[in-house]
Amino acid sequence: LxxxxxxxxxxxxxxxxxxxxxxxxxxxxxxxxxxxxxxxxxxxxxxxxxxxxxxxxxxxxxxxDTPVAIGPPTAAASAQVLTGNAAGDTTAIKITFTAPGGATAFKVYRAPFGHYPEYDEAGGATPTQPASYPPPSPWTLTGVTASGGSDIPPARDYWYYVVYAQNACGDFSVASTMTTGTLDYHLGDVTNGFEHGFGDNLVQSEDISELGAHYGATLVPADPYGYLDVGPTTTSFVDGRPTTDHKVNFEDLVMFAINYNVVSAPGRPSTPASAQRAALKAAAADLLTIQTPDVVALGATVKVPLAFEGTGSVQALSVSLSWDPAVVTPVGQAAGELLFTLDGMALSAKPGTVDAAVLGAGQGIVGAGELATVTFQVIAAGDPNIRVATVDARDAHNRSITVNATRQPLAPELPTVTTLQLAGRNPFRQTVALSVSLSAPGPMELCVFSVDGRKLRTLASGVRDAGVYPILWDGRDEQGNGVSTGVFYVRFLAGSVRQTRAITYLR
Structure with missing residues (x-):
């Protein structure tokens, strides 16, 4: 055959x-x-x-010919490239994965959360895991072809990745499990020194100044300064997606401080502040102490020092004070010598608060000294009742740390002049607030007289130490009877001082 x-x-x-x-x-x-x-x-x-x-x-x-099935890549992961990035507004993202058997080539796709910088507030969402090849929009093919390759996305966002394997026959696997999201910019990189909202892959003094210029602001949707709202994040750290709260405050300061002079930059040179910091001795525990007076005089200015003893664990600290608004009102705050030594800064999102941070990862508050001061203006004599309301402390990973707070009474400054002052409204209803200042100890007397010269009430009498004494009159005479509306005279006698003030009672 x-x-x-x-x-x-x-x-x-x-x-x-x-x-x-x-x-x-x-x-x-x-x-x-x-x-x-x-x-x-x-x-x-x-x-x-x-x-x-x-x-x-x-x-x-x-x-x-039946195509041979190929398994998907496993252990797909993405990580932001923190150093060595080219000049610009975004960083590279490194992609790694484990190849399946029989794979000869790979395709890596990316998709954004969307709507930087407000993200979910503006309609952004996590992309859907692809079910086929090629994946649908918004997935886009990258130039990465092997594990360890780096992708440079086209814009700032929070990016997700999937990897497909291909065999020699050209058959594609299903997609790998989608990576967790990854930023392609540094939180806190908000200016290149010339443009607002456009960074340079560095977090440095220009960025801190931009934050300080708008600190305490409340933002609106699509706010032009929305790029400052970088905290809190989904991971509570600088690698997470900002979950914007429309406020420029302590949450944002912590992110700026952690990334300061660290990302995309060589090591910081030694400075005089570095040498001074090295000489500081760590405390046994983190402790905040405020010094406040028990009595203040009308018109005085009170500076409340915030002293701190630090172990080095606290990178940032937010302190809110409380006070009697009828006696004092906060008018300012300033960084203390300890903060300057540690290359730190202090900001205030609202009156009566101090947000302090040491700039640079791992640069905690160490040693003892004055962290900051808060200044109050006295609007009425009396006890200002200034106390620590809340303390929010964070470490270099933005984790909460317990800081104990105490108060020490501050000896009041003695008056230099003996005088009588009206500490409240005049004319008045119900009660009138008076303030007596004694520059030296001695006898004094404070009485209320009617217009015809009759003594109606002795409000204070006797020997007193030097100091400020708040005194109230409730519109009653010595017998407890209410007086009629009209004009009255308050007479103050102390040593050679003789003073009279007219007051008007409106009932």
Whole structure:
């Protein structure tokens, strides 16, 4: 018998005319020549040597190519490149994954959360895990082709990645598990020194100044300063997506402080402040102490020092004070010497608060000294009742730290002049507030007289130490009877001082 085949076999196939045996191990290149992976039919014919009618017979064979399944890459992960980035507004993101067996190539796609800088507040959302290849929008092919490659996204956002594996036959796996989101910019990088809201992959003095210029602001949707609202984040750290709260405050300061002079920059040079810091001795525990007076005089200015003993664990600290608003009102705050030594700063989001931070990762508050001062203006004599209301302390990873707070009474400044002052409204209803200042100890007397000269009430009398004495008159005489509306005179006697003030009672 002589065997023949028709049509011609694919390249690489062998055929024996004596046995009719076909041997073919198709590779992917050969398989690509088939229509939809189907080859044939091929007709094999056996012919007898007699060449007589009916001496030949034929039958057909057909070859079908079935794609070989390939598993997806595993352990897909993305990480922001923190240093060595090119000048610009965004950083690279490094992609890593484990290749499956049989993979010869890879395709890496990215998709954004969307709507930087307000993200979910502006309609952003986590992209959907792709179910097919190629993935639909918003997934976009990157230039990364191997594990360890870096992608540079086109704009600031919080990016997600998936990886597809491809075998030698060109078949694609399903997508890897989507990575967790990754920032492609540094939180706190808000200016390049020339443009607002456009960074330079550095967090430095220009960025801190930008934050300070708008600190305490309440933002609105699509606010032009929305790029300052970087905290809190989904991870509570500088690698998370900002969960914007429309406020420029302590949460943002912590992020700026952690990234300051650290990202995309060489190590910081030694400075005089560095040497002074090295000489500071760490405290046994973190402790905040305020010094406040028990009595203040009308018109005086009171500076409340915030002293701190630090172990080095606290990177940032927010202190809110409380006070009697009828006696004092906060008018300012300033950083203390300890904060200057530690290369730190103090801001205030609202009156009566101090937000302090040491700039640079791992640069905690260490040693003892004055952290800051809060200044109050006295609007009425009396006890200002200034106390610590809340303390919010964070470490270098933005984790909460317990800080104990205490108060020490501050000796009041003695008056330099002996005088009588009206500490409240005049005319008055119900009660009138008076203030007596004594520059030296001695006898004093304070009385209320009617317009016809009758003494109605002695409000204070006797020997007193030097100091400020708040005194109230409730519009009653010595017998407790209410007086009629009208004009009255308050007479103050102390040593050689003789003073009289007219007051008007309106009931």
């Amino acid at each position: 002589t065997w023949s085949v028709s049509p011609a076999l694919p390249a690489g196939a062998t055929f024996s005319t004596s046995t009719g045996q076909i041997v073919w191990t198709p590779d992917c290149a050969a398989a690509e020549g088939g229509a939809s992976g189907v080859y044939g039919p091929f007709t094999l014919t056996a012919t007898a040597a007699t060449s007589e009618f009916g001496s030949s017979n034929a039958f057909s064979i057909q070859v079908t």
